[in-house]
Amino acid sequence: MKKVAIGVDIGGTNIRLGIVGPDGKVHDRVSFLTAGLGRARLLSRLVRHISILRKLAAKKGWKTAGAGVGAPGPIDVERGFVYFFPNIPGWKDTPLKALLKKRLGMPVAVDNDANALALGEFFFGAGRGAKNIVVLTLGTGVGGGIILDGKLFHGHAYSAAEIGHLVINENGPRCGCGNRGCLETYVGNGYFVREAQRRLRAGQKSVLRQWTARAGQKLTPLLAARAARARDAFAVGLWRETAGHLASALAGLANVLNPERIVLGGGIAQNGAVLFGPLRAAFRKKAFSVATHSAKIVPAALGLDAGVAGAGALVYARQGRGD
Amino acid sequence: MKKVAIGVDIGGTNIRLGIVGPDGKVHDRVSFLTAGLGRARLLSRLVRHISILRKLAAKKGWKTAGAGVGAPGPIDVERGFVYFFPNIPGWKDTPLKALLKKRLGMPVAVDNDANALALGEFFFGAGRGAKNIVVLTLGTGVGGGIILDGKLFHGHAYSAAEIGHLVINENGPRCGCGNRGCLETYVGNGYFVREAQRRLRAGQKSVLRQWTARAGQKLTPLLAARAARARDAFAVGLWRETAGHLASALAGLANVLNPERIVLGGGIAQNGAVLFGPLRAAFRKKAFSVATHSAKIVPAALGLDAGVAGAGALVYARQGRGD
Numbered sequence: 001m002k003k004v005a006i007g008v009d010i011g012g013t014n015i016r017l018g019i020v021g022p023d024g025k026v027h028d029r030v031s032f033l034t035a036g037l038g039r040a041r042l043l044s045r046l047v048r049h050i051s052i053l054r055k056l057a058a059k060k061g062w063k064t065a066g067a068g069v070g071a072p073g074p075i076d077v078e079r080g081f082v083y084f085f086p087n088i089p090g091w092k093d094t095p096l097k098a099l100l101k102k103r104l105g106m107p108v109a110v111d112n113d114a115n116a117l118a119l120g121e122f123f124f125g126a127g128r129g130a131k132n133i134v135v136l137t138l139g140t141g142v143g144g145g146i147i148l149d150g151k152l153f154h155g156h157a158y159s160a161a162e163i164g165h166l167v168i169n170e171n172g173p174r175c176g177c178g179n180r181g182c183l184e185t186y187v188g189n190g191y192f193v194r195e196a197q198r199r200l201r202a203g204q205k206s207v208l209r210q211w212t213a214r215a216g217q218k219l220t221p222l223l224a225a226r227a228a229r230a231r232d233a234f235a236v237g238l239w240r241e242t243a244g245h246l247a248s249a250l251a252g253l254a255n256v257l258n259p260e261r262i263v264l265g266g267g268i269a270q271n272g273a274v275l276f277g278p279l280r281a282a283f284r285k286k287a288f289s290v291a292t293h294s295a296k297i298v299p300a301a302l303g304l305d306a307g308v309a310g311a312g313a314l315v316y317a318r319q320g321r322g323d
Numbered sequence: 324m325k326k327v328a329i330g331v332d333i334g335g336t337n338i339r340l341g342i343v344g345p346d347g348k349v350h351d352r353v354s355f356l357t358a359g360l361g362r363a364r365l366l367s368r369l370v371r372h373i374s375i376l377r378k379l380a381a382k383k384g385w386k387t388a389g390a391g392v393g394a395p396g397p398i399d400v401e402r403g404f405v406y407f408f409p410n411i412p413g414w415k416d417t418p419l420k421a422l423l424k425k426r427l428g429m430p431v432a433v434d435n436d437a438n439a440l441a442l443g444e445f446f447f448g449a450g451r452g453a454k455n456i457v458v459l460t461l462g463t464g465v466g467g468g469i470i471l472d473g474k475l476f477h478g479h480a481y482s483a484a485e486i487g488h489l490v491i492n493e494n495g496p497r498c499g500c501g502n503r504g505c506l507e508t509y510v511g512n513g514y515f516v517r518e519a520q521r522r523l524r525a526g527q528k529s530v531l532r533q534w535t536a537r538a539g540q541k542l543t544p545l546l547a548a549r550a551a552r553a554r555d556a557f558a559v560g561l562w563r564e565t566a567g568h569l570a571s572a573l574a575g576l577a578n579v580l581n582p583e584r585i586v587l588g589g590g591i592a593q594n595g596a597v598l599f600g601p602l603r604a605a606f607r608k609k610a611f612s613v614a615t616h617s618a619k620i621v622p623a624a625l626g627l628d629a630g631v632a633g634a635g636a637l638v639y640a641r642q643g644r645g646d
Binding site: 074131132144146148153154155156157158159160161162163165166167168169170171177178179180181182244245248249251252253255256257258259260285286287288290291293294295 | 471483502568608611614
């Protein structure tokens with residue numbers, strides 16, 4: 001009998017669920033909005049949706065091995081205990097795993113969403129077949145997950161893998177975390193756009209000036225990538241600098257962890273050669289040669305299903321990957 | 324019957340050996356100069372000294388479980404294969420473990436000296452009782468070793484833990500490794516002394532000016548520490564800056580690895596509160612609060628025996644720590 005997991009990706013905006021096969025394929029996706037639901041109603045809705053998916057799985061002849069939850073905040077992974085969610089009120093000190101387990105009567109695994117995502121890429125995506133990988137998600141912030149010797153590495157108090165808060169310039173701009181010059185202050189979406197706008201205002205030339213003059217056309221990393229592909233020198237330069245900042249952090253990381261693969265996901269990373277070309281070149285220049293020979297830098301593979309598939313992977317990590 | 328290990332610390336200047344008890348105590352130290360010995364003669368001498376120590380141990384009623392070697396260069400730890408030693412010619416591609424094992428007829432473990440040192444602190448010194456620790460040695464360069472879940476972490480190609488090559492300022496001075504602004508360029512002995520001299524030449528006031536005017540009295544980190552303890556503002560400032568650079572690297576490291584303890588050894592770290600006071604304060608400001616709550620920053624405990632004890636620890640790590 002095929003074993004499956006139910007993956008639950010709790011986000012600040014949407015909650016997504018799905019049946020995750022042992023190959024990482026997501027079936028029967030459902031989702032609902034996070035906003036306006038208190039903790040009790042959100043929990044009830046989670047239980048209801050997980051139960052429905054479990055029944056759907058049973059109808060297909062699949063046995064549900066458990067539910068995995070990726071949650072947007074710090075978690076005591078052993079106890080499945082939520083300390084708080086920065087962007088969803090009302091979850092302070094919630095024993096999420098115990099609550100779900102009791103109401104579902106099946107194994108439940110909880111981890112933070114960045115770790116779940118990393119595990120998903122490791123099991124099903126761009127990290128397959130490697131033993132030591134580092135996964136970065138380049139979005140508004142920079143999240144990360146680290147797999148060492150085939151297992152998620154959590155650190156002493158489950159707060160490891162805050163890769164966005166590697167310092168790349170101790171004299172750099174103030175970061176939201178209170179420190180200066182963290183990677184996140186240089187490669188987040190916000191920084192990219194603000195920096196581009198600042199330079200355009202300062203009079204630098206670029207097709208982006210014309211493109212964003214149209215109503216409703218905002219300057220985004222995606223638009224800047226299109227400009228770079230059209231050989232706009234301004235946009236090429238922006239991407240080369242982003243790649244350089246990222247390479248500084250990845251060089252330090254590779255010198256310290258000597259990983260086999262570095263997987264980059266999230267908005268900024270979805271721009272193909274515009275980022276990966278200069279990034280790989282800068283990384284080779286900055287890191288030790290043993291480290292660069294070991295570590296291939298590759299784009300994430302799971303796309304929009306990454307959150308749910310990663311949450312499902314938490315179940316497989318606990319149970320072995322039997323099918 | 325008490326089991327012991329023989330520890331061998333190969334350095335660019337001296338080779339030191341000793342019997343290492345299961346408590347980390349070093350007995351019957353011997354040492355000889357590295358210079359002038361080719362590989363063959365050095366190997367023969369190693370074998371002879373190890374054999375003598377083994378007989379000495381037997382006379383005391385101790386059983387020698389094996390020999391551990393800390394070596395000053397990159398090693399394939401599984402095979403005990405030396406790629407090369409940067410500071411000792413003639414060792415390119417040497418199957419050190421196999422050669423010693425054959426001639427000694429006992430188990431041999433080989434690792435690089437920084438990893439051996441870290442394992443020594445973990446088993447016998449300032450890392451005792453912790454599961455996840457990071458060890459830095461602040462000397463001419465900055466070396467390191469990482470223990471995760473109670474085991475030395477080597478990375479994909481045995482080149483992990485090059486903590487001196489975490490980038491703390493991507494626009495910083497050129498490092499010997501080819502990159503810019505690595506930690507090592509800011510906290511090595513050489514940088515410390517050059518920076519102090521530069522400032523004194525530029526006219527800054529300090530008691531160090533008078534102290535180093537005496538014949539034979541060189542400016543060293545030790546002397547600067549003495550001046551800082553005598554409340555010399557110039558020296559206090561130098562140490563505060565050194566602490567700040569170190570804290571930038573440790574903050575990034577703690578955010579990524581969330582270790583339980585950070586152990587600092589080597590010359591720069593032997594200056595007590597002059598370094599550790601401002602270092603702990605800066606670390607608390609720069610790292611995540613979960614990370615700073617987890618990670619105590621402590622001085623290394625093994626002192627001059629650290630190399631030999633750490634090499635012995637390589638044997639205990641392989642064999643369990645039975646006595």
